[in-house]
Amino acid sequence: MSGHENRNDVLLVIGSGLKVYREYLVAPIRRRATAVGLDMVLINNLVPTWQREYFDEIVVANVFDTGTLNAAAQEVADRRNVVAMMCWDEPLVLDAGLLAAEFGVPGLSADGVRGCRDKERTRAELTAAGLHQPGFALVTGVDEALTEAERIGYPVVVKPRAMGASIGVVFAEDAAELAGAYRIAYAASLVDPGPYRASVIVEEFAPGPEISIDGALHKGEYLPMFVARKHSGDHPYFEETGHVVDAADPLLADHGLMAALARAHEVLGIEDGITHSEVRLTDRGPLIIEVNGRLGGDLIPLLGRTATGIEPGEVLFDVSTGRRPDVTPAKRTVAGIRFGIPERDCLLRAVRVPEHAPGLVAAAPMAEPGTTLRLPPGGYLARHSFVVCEGADTTECAARLDAAAALVELDTESVGPPEADAPFAMPAGLLDHDT
Incomplete structure (x- = not known):
């Protein structure tokens, strides 16, 4: 065409x-x-x-x-x-x-998209509006990071100002860990081609389960679609290893959470579109970690469609063309995704995913043979495959994910560590090649 x-x-x-x-x-x-x-x-x-x-x-x-x-x-x-x-x-x-x-x-609006993309601006505006937020500071060097972390109070999280998928996000328990965490976050921030490149935020760590919510905005009205419960990788990093969407998740009926999300979108000035908000459920209530001006990644919209029957593509079309979308669930099941991640840095020789398994919705390789997969901090998104399964409830879905993931066949070769001063690289060969 x-x-x-x-x-x-x-x-x-x-x-x-x-x-x-x-x-x-x-x-x-x-x-x-x-x-x-x-x-x-x-x-x-x-x-x-x-x-x-x-x-x-x-x-x-x-x-x-x-x-x-x-x-x-x-x-x-x-x-x-x-x-x-x-x-x-x-x-x-x-x-x-x-x-x-x-x-x-129709779109997020100029203010809205800046409020989503710039994590420092998100923090400042939500804090000024009285929403529960961590202490934070935008820093330009290790010494300033140490000073601000001392002011905020340990433990802290150090992150690039504008990246996604938890790339470069590091936990620091104390001053001894802070300098290394800053270097990792700063190196990751250099990948961003935009105006927030080479910028790092230090913020208070908020303990509690982490979730994400994909929601639609129509003329400023916030319409939640589905909640995903996040599973993360090894400490001190926060890379996602999987997600689970339950169409009957009680959080969808949590008035405090939904009111906080609606207020955050109003404060940021978001008008029309779909957002992917990440939230920690703390003992002080929901804490909005970030609001991303896009659909969720990691196939979360596919999980949402599978579990709820809501078609995210149609919802996005509606809000982008000025229509109020229908976000009423058409079904109620549970869907989850599990990413295949190597135990250590490796060269991928071959990966085979199952074609059939109980409740299997989708499975695919995520990297091609010949790809070097590096775990944080030398690399990110070191995923060789994924499996998506559906179940009647969270227990059945989890069991099916375990069974399907166990059917993935992997052939790898050990590799040495990256050069000490080498910038991290995103995995090469991620399927979308131009030949």
Whole structure:
């Protein structure tokens, strides 16, 4: 479809994401767009492969360069009538949100997208509004980090100012651990191509279970869709190893939690879109860790769809085109995902996932043979595979995830440690190659 052009109104999508993570969202969006006569145009950094099936036109440009992305989007807008925009790729959310505001189409709003993307701004605005928040400080060096951590009180969490997937987020028990935690967070922050690059936040550690909530916004009204219970990796890092969504999760009926989320979105100025909020359930009540201006990653929207029957792609289409979405569950089951993560750094030779298992919804490799997988702090998202299972309740779902994960077959080779001063690299070969 690339290169096709007509005068239909256009839904402009910035960045497609990986096929394994996002095709299940793009397909229902395409159906809804076709039904109302909207063309779909994608601006993406890779030569299209699987995307051709869903888009009427694909513009290849370096979307990670603000000037290049803005020029490409403006060129589309000059010859097409852009009536809606979408973006679900964390590094692109800020630029896409600002473009939506400039084009006058529904979006998070200029203030809203800045409030989501900049964790320091999120903290400051939610604190000023009286919402339960940790003590925090934006720091520029180890000495300042030590000073602020002493003021805040240990233990603390050190994190990049604007990254996702818990990349570079480190727990520090005391001053002896703080310097190393700062170096790890700072190194991770250098990957961010945006204006918050090379920035680190030190904040008070809040103990308690961590959850995430995907919710829709229509003209500022917050509409929660589903709650995911997060499972994290080895201390002192916070990388996600899995999630579970229960359509009947009692937290959906927790008025305090939902009121805090609605108020946070109001304070941040978020208008239209879908957000992925991360919250710790502390003994002082819900503490909003961050509000991301996009759908959840880690296939959480797929878990939500499987457990509740809510179609996140359709909800995103509705809010992006100015419609109030229906977020009423159509079913009530439990769905979970388990990521395959090696015990130590390794070179992946082969990975085979099960085709059949009780309750298995999906399973796939997440890295190609020849990929070096490094655990934090030398690397992040060192995932070789995932399995998704559905069950009648959380106990059955957990048992099915255990059984399916045990069927993954792995062939690896040991590798030495990374060079001491080497910057960490995201895993190569993550399926979305351009050949």
